[in-house]
Amino acid sequence: MNRDIPMSRIVTTELRKMFDTRSGFWLLASIGLLGLLATAAVIAFSSDAGLTYNTFATAVGYPMTVILPIIAILSVTSEWSQRSGLTTFTLVPHRGRVIGAKAIASVGVAVVAVPLALVIGAVGNLVGTRIAGVEPVWDLTLTNMGTILLGNVLGLMVGFMLGVLVRGSAGALVGYFVYSFLLPTLAVILAGSQAWFRDLQPWVDFKYAAGTLVDGTVTSEQWAHLGVTSVIWLIVPLAVGLAVVARAEVK
């Protein structure tokens, strides 16, 4: 009889589906285009002393940290918003496998995109310092690069989680902006005015805890902050979302 559909085939198909529409293609293209623009802007506007690898890598990486989660969101929500899930979930009736494949494909995109941004940043650093006539400064360690990748994967998984939880493109995108811009801002305001919150913040503010991944070395206490906030803001809602997806009607 027929054999089970191998997971690898579901993953590659889901990967293809991320970029075979106009919106998917332009999201991917915009990461590259915005990265180039950011590099050019650093060369044009930065002071000579500011021309370091870290500056370039951060500038190239920023558009990516915003766009990667959006790619992950749409990969999940389009099955509901565009209703293509009707076909997807009849061809692969185990919804967990489809969602799992989407998660693997999304993380795969980050694992390719982040090193690519670091390469573009390195090229920008070489070109920029040559133009300015100064020595290039390489101020990112391999550990740094690893934590930057981890930070991006976490951000992407937040998008993924929101997609699974909300299952609508518009709602999930709004949720994503609340998550990554509104809540952190509120947390800053709260920490500024309330002393009790200042001590609590690293344990409850996901964005704050994840910020240490970009800034540099991470202490063991900061790893603990990251673990606790990930459970609260990522793992638990993801588990709820997965449980709902497994049962919900696909319409």
Next chain:
Amino acid sequence: MITVDSVTRSYGDFTAVDDVSFTARPGRVTGFLGPNGAGKSTTMRIIVGLTSAGSGTATVAGRRYVDLPNPGLEVGVLLDASAQHAGRTGREILTIAQRYMGLPRRRVEEMLELVSLTPDEASRRVRDYSLGMRQRLGIATALIGEPDVLILDEPANGLDPAGIRWMRGLLREYADRGGTVLLSSHLLHEIEVVADDLVVIGNGRIVAQGAKSDLLRAAGSIVRSTDRGLMARALGLEGVTCSPAGPDGLLAQADASLVGQIAFAAGVRLLELRPADGAGLEEMFLELTAETQRDHHPEGALA
């Protein structure tokens, strides 16, 4: 072979599918007939596992749909031709199905040819497709894995008359080669032309099922009289169910000789008494529809 066994599904107080059982057999086209909102789509979605049944089971080829290892190779499904990512081209949508199923690439072009989508149309985005083109693409997706079972929800919607004839020919041929076809429609005529078996559903319940020829034959009697109310009461007293048909007629679930005997005993003056033939099925269907339809016809317009 599709077997639906005592399937029930409720939404709150509303029972969308109520104890539905039927079988769609190989080599036959089974027409699933009922007015809009009768529970056809919900039943089909339960068969393929998109909606869970509250109770009861549905199997395809003897197994639950979710237990099929690569369902696309065994069951072709078209539930809603418009449920596709509008930004994908027709060819891309077929390619995705081909990849999930692990089929050779050439199947995509073969299917496009089978459903008469030109290479130019296949390269257009589905957003720009007419409903008829989407139905053709949906049929192509259902057939690409060469399944033995087809489940199609209102596939004729949006097709032009030539397209409808093409689809009938395709389904007939498919069943004649031994395939199982479950085909839904809210139009009796559309189903009558192609189906071998009929399953009629109304308000979530099966109201009639069997071979089309039997259903059309044993559909009761039409009786017209000068006093319909009296006739209906007389039938009721003898345990014969009946329903209004036309301005002064009744559709009685009994053969003409029994109805005549009851009328005679009750002293009702008859205007007409005849076997209902296909009209019986149509009357029954219209009655089902009448409860949910939005347009109210003047009395007699249905006759």
